[in-house]
Amino acid sequence: GAVVSQHPSWVICKSGTSVKIECRSLDFQATTMFWYRQFPKQSLMLMATSNEGSKATYEQGVEKDKFLINHASLTLSTLTVTSAHPEDSSFYICSARPPGGDYGYTFGSGTRLTVV
Amino acid sequence: AQSVTQPDIHITVSEGASLELRCNYSYGATPYLFWYVQSPGQGLQLLLKYFSGDTLVQGIKGFEAEFKRSQSSFNLRKPSVHWSDAAEYFCAVASRGNNNDMRFGAGTRLTVKP
Numbered sequence: 001g002a003v004v005s006q007h008p009s010w011v012i013c014k015s016g017t018s019v020k021i022e023c024r025s026l027d028f029q030a031t032t033m034f035w036y037r038q039f040p041k042q043s044l045m046l047m048a049t050s051n052e053g054s055k056a057t058y059e060q061g062v063e064k065d066k067f068l069i070n071h072a073s074l075t076l077s078t079l080t081v082t083s084a085h086p087e088d089s090s091f092y093i094c095s096a097r098p099p100g101g102d103y104g105y106t107f108g109s110g111t112r113l114t115v116v
Numbered sequence: 117a118q119s120v121t122q123p124d125i126h127i128t129v130s131e132g133a134s135l136e137l138r139c140n141y142s143y144g145a146t147p148y149l150f151w152y153v154q155s156p157g158q159g160l161q162l163l164l165k166y167f168s169g170d171t172l173v174q175g176i177k178g179f180e181a182e183f184k185r186s187q188s189s190f191n192l193r194k195p196s197v198h199w200s201d202a203a204e205y206f207c208a209v210a211s212r213g214n215n216n217d218m219r220f221g222a223g224t225r226l227t228v229k230p
Contacts, residue, residue: 034217043206044160044220093159095218105150105210105218109159 002098003027006108013084013115021079021111023094029074030096035067038091038110047092050077084115118143120209122221129197130229137192137224139207147209149190150218151181154204163205166190177201202228 003026013019023033031052036044048069049057056069066088068080081088093110121140129135141147149166164175171183181192190207207221 036220041225043222046217046219049217104162104165107160112157 002104002106004030004094004096004106004108006094006111008111009109010112011114013113015085015115016083018080018082019084019113021081021092021094021113023077023079023096023108025075025096025098025106028096028098030077030098031074033071033077033094033096034105035069035077035079036093036095038093040091044093047079052077081113084113086115089113089115118209118211118219120207120219120221122205122207122224124224125222126225126227128227128229131199132196135192135194135197135201135226137205137207137226139190139192139221141188141190141207141209143209143211145212146183146185147211149181149183150208150210151175151179151190151192152206152208152220153177154206154223156203160206163192197226197228199228199230202226 005024005026007022033050035047037047038044046059047062050069050071052071052074058064071077091110091112095105095107097105119142123138151163152160154160163179164173166173166183173181179194183190204223204225206223208218210216210218
């Protein structure tokens with residue numbers, strides 16, 4: 001149980017285009033999901049906290065207009081990278097915390113974005 | 117400010133040797149504590165976590181970690197390293213409570229010599 005599915009696993013897009021990444025909680029409802037970015041050989045940096053039915057909370061330095069987050073249902077959050085540039089190429093990972101006493105965080109398998 | 121520190125960027129150990137990866141945190145109160153492992157190009161795998169209770173936590177793959185409140189540390193250990201343990205290891209913390217975000221340390225890359 002407590003599975004988070006992330007799609008796509010990898011995507012290549014042209015500069016200037018937009019890319020949408022989906023994060024789904026398969027067997028639990030997630031009122032909150034988290035989006036991270038990881039550059040090669042670096043750690044995971046929290047980008048934003050996605051809240052179902054309300055606006056996302058972005059970390060300092062993350063452009064809200066470039067990284068659009070929509071959490072329209074209790075099982076789906078999307079991250080759209082708008083007008084992508086090569087410097088947006090990265091590994092994006094989502095996570096959620098299933099309700100209950102386990103207090104664990106479940107991570108998606110990540111999306112490798114390459115902008116050419 | 118809240119932070120989690122992994123002082124060692126890269127560690128090399130011989131196969132069969134013991135391992136200790138360091139993690140220190142700075143939070144207002146004792147947070148939830150985690151260790152994750154990541155192989156190249158892969159997602160994260162949870163090794164173990166600490167919420168409360170026994171300060172020595174057992175995880176998967178023979179790993180354990182000890183929470184030391186006085187030192188604000190949560191070091192990861194393994195008595196005998198296997199070549200398959202070569203990977204990136206991340207210490208992570210999350211504030212207690214519901215729906216609080218998780219923050220990661222910079223990571224420690226483990227190389228295992230034959």
